[in-house]
Amino acid sequence: MYLYDDFDRTLVAERVADFRDQVRRRLSGELTEEEFKPLRLMNGIYLQLHAYMARISIPYGTLSSEQLRMLAHVGRRYDRGYGHFTTRQNMQFNWIKLEDLPDAMADLARAGLHGMQTSGNCVRNVTTDQWAGVAAGEVEDPRIWAELLRQHCTMHPEFTFLPRKFKIALTACNHDRAAIKVHDIGLRLHRNGAGEAGFEVIVGGGLGRTPFIGKTIKPFLPKRDLVSYVEAILRVYNQAGRRDNIYKARIKILVHDLGAEAFAKAVEAEWLPIKDGPLALDPAVVADIAARFCYPDYARLEDDPPELARLRETDRRFAAWLDNAVTNHKVPGHAIVTLSLKPEGGPPGDATSEQMEAIADLADRYSFGEIRVCHEQNLVLPHVAQRDLPALWRALDAVGVATPNVGLVSDIIACPGLDYCSLANARAIPVAQELTRRFRDLELARGLGRLHINISGCINACGHHHVGHIGILGVEKNGEEFYQITIGGRADEKAELGALIGPAVPYGQVADVVEDIVAAYVELRERPDESFVQTVKRLGVEPFKERVYATH
Amino acid sequence: MPLIKNGRPAEDRYVRVLDDAPIPDGVPVIVPAARFLADADEVLRRDAPTGVEWPNNRNVAALEPYLGRLAVIVLSFPNFKDGRGYSQARLLRERYGFVGELRAAGQILRDQFLFLVRAGFDAMEVAKPGDVEAYASALGRYSVFYQGTGDDRSPAMRRRLARVTNATPREMAR
Numbered sequence: 163m164y165l166y167d168d169f170d171r172t173l174v175a176e177r178v179a180d181f182r183d184q185v186r187r188r189l190s191g192e193l194t195e196e197e198f199k200p201l202r203l204m205n206g207i208y209l210q211l212h213a214y215m216a217r218i219s220i221p222y223g224t225l226s227s228e229q230l231r232m233l234a235h236v237g238r239r240y241d242r243g244y245g246h247f248t249t250r251q252n253m254q255f256n257w258i259k260l261e262d263l264p265d266a267m268a269d270l271a272r273a274g275l276h277g278m279q280t281s282g283n284c285v286r287n288v289t290t291d292q293w294a295g296v297a298a299g300e301v302e303d304p305r306i307w308a309e310l311l312r313q314h315c316t317m318h319p320e321f322t323f324l325p326r327k328f329k330i331a332l333t334a335c336n337h338d339r340a341a342i343k344v345h346d347i348g349l350r351l352h353r354n355g356a357g358e359a360g361f362e363v364i365v366g367g368g369l370g371r372t373p374f375i376g377k378t379i380k381p382f383l384p385k386r387d388l389v390s391y392v393e394a395i396l397r398v399y400n401q402a403g404r405r406d407n408i409y410k411a412r413i414k415i416l417v418h419d420l421g422a423e424a425f426a427k428a429v430e431a432e433w434l435p436i437k438d439g440p441l442a443l444d445p446a447v448v449a450d451i452a453a454r455f456c457y458p459d460y461a462r463l464e465d466d467p468p469e470l471a472r473l474r475e476t477d478r479r480f481a482a483w484l485d486n487a488v489t490n491h492k493v494p495g496h497a498i499v500t501l502s503l504k505p506e507g508g509p510p511g512d513a514t515s516e517q518m519e520a521i522a523d524l525a526d527r528y529s530f531g532e533i534r535v536c537h538e539q540n541l542v543l544p545h546v547a548q549r550d551l552p553a554l555w556r557a558l559d560a561v562g563v564a565t566p567n568v569g570l571v572s573d574i575i576a577c578p579g580l581d582y583c584s585l586a587n588a589r590a591i592p593v594a595q596e597l598t599r600r601f602r603d604l605e606l607a608r609g610l611g612r613l614h615i616n617i618s619g620c621i622n623a624c625g626h627h628h629v630g631h632i633g634i635l636g637v638e639k640n641g642e643e644f645y646q647i648t649i650g651g652r653a654d655e656k657a658e659l660g661a662l663i664g665p666a667v668p669y670g671q672v673a674d675v676v677e678d679i680v681a682a683y684v685e686l687r688e689r690p691d692e693s694f695v696q697t698v699k700r701l702g703v704e705p706f707k708e709r710v711y712a713t714h
Numbered sequence: 715m716p717l718i719k720n721g722r723p724a725e726d727r728y729v730r731v732l733d734d735a736p737i738p739d740g741v742p743v744i745v746p747a748a749r750f751l752a753d754a755d756e757v758l759r760r761d762a763p764t765g766v767e768w769p770n771n772r773n774v775a776a777l778e779p780y781l782g783r784l785a786v787i788v789l790s791f792p793n794f795k796d797g798r799g800y801s802q803a804r805l806l807r808e809r810y811g812f813v814g815e816l817r818a819a820g821q822i823l824r825d826q827f828l829f830l831v832r833a834g835f836d837a838m839e840v841a842k843p844g845d846v847e848a849y850a851s852a853l854g855r856y857s858v859f860y861q862g863t864g865d866d867r868s869p870a871m872r873r874r875l876a877r878v879t880n881a882t883p884r885e886m887a888r
Binding site: 167169170172173176177179180184197200201204283313314315316317318319320321322323324397400401405435440441444446447450451 | 794795796797798800801802804809823825828829830832833855856857858859860861862863870871872873874875
């Protein structure tokens, strides 16, 4: 966990004071809504369909129990008793009144939380692997580098008015859980032949209207050069990125238009003059950041303690959860536990204030007070002793976050869609809710293996539909909600964009079509362990298409 | 347009010359980029200070040969959301070493004054009533900066290292 010091806290407090003054000017009429807009956006405040929405930054998805309790408090005191975890590992509140927002932000600031860098055309929350620091086989904790980038980019005077928003993701594992290939910049920390750690730099990935898989422009960047190189990329983009058309303004379009090679050259030219200047990372600066990440003092424990084996044999529900939601930890005798925020019939990623408080208490008791947010809109307790798993499971089950569907068909990513969002063309949450009902049989879901359904309520793709194994995109046709369905997308190290299976279908048919696709997969797969994406890769879209459009 | 120079209201001594108008002698002028480049040496030979107004879609490297003789560079902000001028300013100051007046003109919000100053501007043409008076408070809103940008504000990462303390991070965080 990164511990804020007086510098970090002062900045957050100054930001709250600044925001309070801006809200005062808006409420008094000194500022029009149009003038207020860029100012509120710099604090993560959007004007949505029904109310202002506040997006709270959760840097690289790491939360302390104190912070989660504060989110619970804000949800209860200023909102309607819940909050929504997003694919950017942030939290959104949907119903806070404008006049309450400064107080809500001041409360959040007491726990080191804020809305900086969560909206506007700046560098957004830097995301990473939700298992950072605890995953076996990791090169090193990527959050140290994420924090360095967070600090460097926060209120950066040169890069606060970029052509468009800018998203950076990092991973330090071979298996990519941070979707780095569909980010403006993706960074993969790895070791070169000499055993030295550095970054593969990938640029120009992205979803939205024009999806692209990112291209590698630097296979190995020494760690000392991370900030200067990112600065060079941003400077090229700030000057050359398109500003005449909002849909062509992301860096992916620039990289695509110039070609990755020419873009890399432009970055190199911008980088060489600054590479050995003040932005070259002083090891003491890195060490200082690293020193403020605190790691638990783990007990010396053995793997697979007897109490675990006993309950696994006698309780099938526990065994199912253990197999699904619990992962190996790099420290023996410990485990990483994923908390599903995808109960049957629930909106994906929502948590009530009661749930957040219960989870914060459980984190204190069983996970050294630390919680992670996944980009799949689930939570993680990263440091659980395996012997505590039975007790933890009972407690999680009691608050409804132990559904053993992590990574399965009902673990759906969805944006807020037309229920909340002013950009949406169609609903996303009710589609997800219906699908969780259709696939409520967990035995069946387990038999399907890994299957990610991602739903976006508009082309902006907040629900990452292009990289869902099954992707669902809501569109509007003659005033009605229609949905385009893609298959075969994936966001990991083998990232690929899904392929359209055919014409869009109306709202009422989406769940049926998904069921048909899943049934087709079960028939078509070579063996039970050939995953959905493998089957699509092997056979292409055609056999799925035939099956679906024969019945609809 | 009221001008703020080094944080204070200032009189604008410069005359804007349009593309086809004659350039007066003995008067400080600001000329458009194309006009300036067409005949830079001629323009600079006059016996009064010369400035150039530079659009935000043109590479500032083209100004490099003239920087020592230019008194003012005006960078334009056609829209407050268009941040190209910030990169141009940093390049002029930090890469090309321009030491003259660097002026921001166009649509600028007071909430951007601090960003402008941090990027290297020392002058700005402001439009809104009260902006001149708001300058000091706009600049004083923040005391912590995470990144160095060539101005004299020390970034937090440096200040942390400079801090003489034996406290552990955990203690500092309290």
